[in-house]
Every structure is written in structure tokens, then in C-alpha cells.
Amino acid sequence: MGGLLRERGGLRRDWEHVLDDSKWSVTKMPLEINYTVYLSYEYMPSYLKQCFLYYSLLPKSKPYNMDQVVAMWMSEGFLHGNSSDLEELGRNYYKELLSRNLIEPDKLYVAPWISSMHDIVRSFAHYMTKYEALIAQDGENDILTKLSSQKFLRLTIETNQLQSDEVDWKSLHEQQSLRKLISTIQIKMKPGDSFIMFSSLRTLHIEFANVVSLVESLHQLKHLRYLKLVNTNISVLLGDIGKMKLLQFLDLHGCENLVNLPGSIVKLGQLRLLELPSLSVIPRGFRTVTNMRKLNWFRAHMDGEWCGLDELESLSQLRFLTLYELENVSAAPCAANARLGDKKHLIRLSLFCTSRLENDGLIKEKEGVPEEEQRRIKKVFNELSPPHSIDNIIIGGYFGKQLPTWMMSASMVPLNNLTYIMFVDLACCTQLPDGLCQLPNLQFFKVDRAPCIRRVEAEFLQAAATPFPRLNEMYLLGMVQWEEWEWEEQVQAMPRLEKLMLRKCKLRHIPTGVATNARALKELFLQDIQHLNYLESFSSVVELTMLRIPDMERITNLPNLQKLTITDCPKLKVLESIPALERLILQDYVMEELPKYMRDIKSKAFAAILQDMAAIFVSHGTIWS
Secondary structure, three states, X not given: OHHHHHHOOOOXXXXXXXXXXXXXXXXXXXXXXXXXXXXXXXXXXXXXXXXXXHHOOOOOOOOOEHHHHHHHHHHOOOOOOOXXXXXXXXXXXXXXXXXXXXXXXXXXXXXXXXXXXXHHHHHHHHHHOOOOEEEEOOOOOOHHHHHHHOOOOEEEEOOOOOOOOOOEHHHHOOOOOOOEEEEOOOOXXXXXXXOOOXXXXXXXXXXXXXXXXXXXXXXXXXXXXXXXXXXXXXXXXOHHHHHOOOOOEEEOOXXXXXXXXXXXXXXXXXXXXXXXXXXXXXXXXXXXXXXXXXXXXXXXXOOOOEOOHHHHOOOOOOOEEXXXXXXXXXXXXXXXXXOHHXXXXXXXXXXXXXXXXXXXXXXXXXXXXXXXXXXXXXXHHHOOOOOOOOOEEEEEOOOOOOOOHHHOHHHOOXXXXXXXXXXXXXXXXOOXXXXXXXXXXXXXXXXXXXXXXXXXXXXXXXXXXXXXXXXXXXXXXXXXXXXXXXXXXXXXXXXXXXXXXXEEEOOOOOOHHHHHHOOOOOEEEEEEEOOOOEEEOOOOOOEEEEEOOOOOOEEEXXXXXXXXXXXXXXXXXXXXXXXXXXXXXXXXXXXXXXXXXXXXXXXXXXXXXXXXXXXXXXXXXXXXX
16 A cells, blocks of 8 residues: 555645545455455556566466566566567566565565565455466365366466376366466376467476477477476477577576577577576577577587687677686687677676685695686686676686786776676685775675685775775675785775675684774674684674684674674673673583673563573573573
């Protein structure tokens, strides 16, 4: 209702119009349907109604990101306008549903990429679509009866109660008018089964199925726009796939038996998304698929038979691009031919090499990575400089000694739109790039495993007047040799940092600059830090988690701390000057009595603390008094 009133403009007469609406007194709808949702639905524009109803038909058990939802809307013909802007139009519709509170963003994500629909709202939408859609969910016993007695336009099967011996392909034969079929369970299939009777399908999503027998008839789906085969057993796509001229979205994620794509795939001129299995390669001629917006897991294969980075040059409409096995690129000019810097629409870029690290976070080869290879990969990555439009960058498995030149302050590309950057498995890097602190809109920064970084020096923060002005979250993980972090108190940086996580390092102390300047810091998470022995004077921190800090002895002067979690910190002796503490979770498998520092906890919090501790101790079978 709040979302509806906001959309009405906030004027008194508009709100009164909603209050006096005759639809509040509708009598033909069942009592279990929420009238407030019905009223909100009635006030929606027609274009949004169909998008809303369609969203409710997606499997509840599977997360769908915004772009997947928009792709399905496009496949159904719900979006109208300039072909080059349809994805943006769909995102606006998605955001409008969010603003009306008809879908709810998942709080685990920085941006509203993943959302869900409340059960009350979903039930209403299912009621509105009951004559044209069937959602087979747990708790329903008459699904097979409905399939044999009623014709549907859209069918979603996600129940765990129907096993493959109950639902077979034949049981779907009556549904010849289907425009959408989504199945997240195994449907029993036999040799000779085909798609021939489902010629009206526009959207097809099948998971965990033996669909080999169906592959031969895929080309008969002349109207199909969206094809997603996830974790299936297919090992080949026939050349006839090139006849599917209207196909726009092809997702083969997890089909690991599929290595070579057919040459006819380059004839799919309308293709806008291609999601590949990790081992597959694309044939030559891919440069003709110029409508491509999203290309994930493009393998940098250097064999002359297969598509190379040079064929990316003509894909000027790309918005999302993931390249991997970049260690196979023999020379920098090969990377330069991709001309990433010219792709003015590109907003997300992921660049991966095969990781050189073991499970313990250290380099696999005892002798390390040869310097010649380190220099070569740096030259390759230097030529993969992104355009100014980029919003999100992930670099993984990189084994150069220094990160690409376009991340360093002396030659920093003006990436003013960049909000998210993550480094994973930096095998040989000895320092973090000093150009990132200049980025005006960077909100998320993460390093996960960088065994050669021993120091984060002052230069990391000194290339800007206010370093990291909008950074909200920072994660420094698996830097197993990291011992020193230079940040002087007078260097004002990270004024908006709210969440900081440090894990698996040898850091001896957290610099005073963090406590003094990161004044918005609310959550501090410390884990597996070997030599850290005290923590003090973090005035803004509300939630502190400490896991396996073996040398930690003293926690003092955290005036706003409300929740504290301590796990396996055996040397902790002092816990004081934390007047706002409301909740303490203390976990220790060998503790025989409560630690003495418990005496200094204020009495107003003690009852809640004992309750938490009792639950933990009882759950581990520990006797305490």
C-alpha cells in the first residue's frame, strides 16, 4: 500500500481516491486474497501487470537475478521499444515493482539484483493467473490431473514430491499451447521424445535432466527466444540450432559434457546472451553475432579452428563480458585485438586466468611462477583496459607481479562509474594498486587470496585528496603473509566505510587511521589473524566478530558496541569500556569456567548474554555454572 500511495504522487486528493475506491468492496474474490494487493494491482499500468504476474510464476526455490527476469519478459514480448534499449526498459520495470514493494530485494546483495516475492503477493498473482498458468509446488496432490484436464500457457514444475517416475515427458503432451516451460526437477524422458508438439514455446528452462533425446528436435522450436539448459547431460548441439533464428538467450551453464559448439551458432543473429560451460569453445565466425549483450565464460583458446579474442572486436553492444584461461594468450597484441576500451556500453568485466594457488592459499609450484610469464601476463592485461562506462570488475587467477598499469595512479584510466572491484587468487602480486583510491564512486572492494602481499603501504591511500570517498564495504581475505598496514591518523580516508572484514593474515595491529577516520564503520569482522593482540578505540563499531584470534588479549573502548561474538580467543583477558553491549556470543569448546572479564559487563546486558551463552553451551554438551 505504501508503494501504491507513493506512485500516486502524495497529494491528498490522490490518496483519498485510493481510500474511496469501490474495489475495496469487491465480493467475487475469495477471502484469502489480500484486497490491498488487489487494489495495488488494479492501479498498475497494463505493461507492469503482465510483468508482475509473470514474476510470480518463477520457481520460488531458485534465485533469479534481474537480468534473467528481464530476459524472460523480453522472450514473452512484454517489452516494446527500441531493440537496443529493451534490457534497460526491462530493468526500469523491475525497479518499478521494487518501488511498489511487490518484490523485495535480497539484503545479501549490494544492489537489488536478486529479489523475492512475499507469499501473500505471490498467492494473489497465482489466483489471477489460475486459468492460464500452473505452478507445480510442494503440497499439491492433483498436478497430474490438472495436466491431463486443462490447457495452460505457462507451466512451472518445482515440486520435490513429484519424482521422475511420476512426471514423464508424455504427461506434458496435452500442453501443446505452452509458451513457457520451466522445470527444476528431473522429468523422465525416453528415446523418441521430442519438442515437436511444443511449437509455441518462447521460453524453455530445464535443469538436471537427461535431455539428450530432445536435442535433435530443438530446431523445431521456431518461436523460442529463451533457452536455458542447466546441468544437463548433453554433449552436443546439432548444426540445426542455426535454424532457430529468433533465439535471443542461450544459457548452457553446467553442461560440462558440451565442449564444442556447432559452427551454425554464428547464424543466430538475434542472440543477445550466451552463457557457456567452462570447457566449451566457440567456432570461428562469431564476429557476426553483433547483437550480443552478455557473453559469459568466453574461453581464450588460441587454436586456429576456434574463435579468438580478435572476434570480440565487432561485438560493440556488449554490456557483460567474462573471459577466462587468459594465460593462453601468447602475446599482448592478441589481447589488444579485442578492443575492450572501445566498447562504450560495457559495464561488467571479468578477467580470469587459471589459479596458480593451492587450497592453503600458497603458490602451487615450489619454484613459483617464472618472471617471464609474470611479465607476459601483465602485458596481456594491460591491453584489456576497460572503457570509461565500466561499473564492475573482477580479476581472478592473475599471476603478474604488479596489477595492470591502468589500475595504478600514474596512468589510471578515469573509471568514474566503477562501484565494485574484486581480486581473487593473485598469486604473485606484491602490492595493492595505488590508483583505486582515486575512484569517486567505488563502493565495494575485495581481495581474496594474495599470498605475496606482506605490506599495505601508505601509497595505497595517498594518490587522492580523500581516498576511497564512497567505499562502503572492504574485504581483505587470505593475504596469508600480510604483516603491516600503514595508515597514519592524519590521512583522512574511507569516510563512508561501514563494513570491514580481515581474514587469514599475520597482521600485528590495525592502524589507528582505521579507527580514527572510518567513522561510519559499523561492522568489524576479524578471523584467523595470527599476531593481533589488542583492539581499541573503534568508536562507531556496533557489531564485532572475532573468530580464532589466538593472541588477542585486550578489547577496550568501544562505546557503541552492541553485539560481540568471540570464538576461540583463548588469551583474552580484558573486555572493558563497552557500555552499550546488549548481546555477547561466547563460543569455546575447551572452556571449563566463565572468563574473569565477564565481571566487567554491565548488568543490564547480562541476562541476554547468559541466555545466549546457555544456548551455545548446551548445544555443545558443556556443563558450566
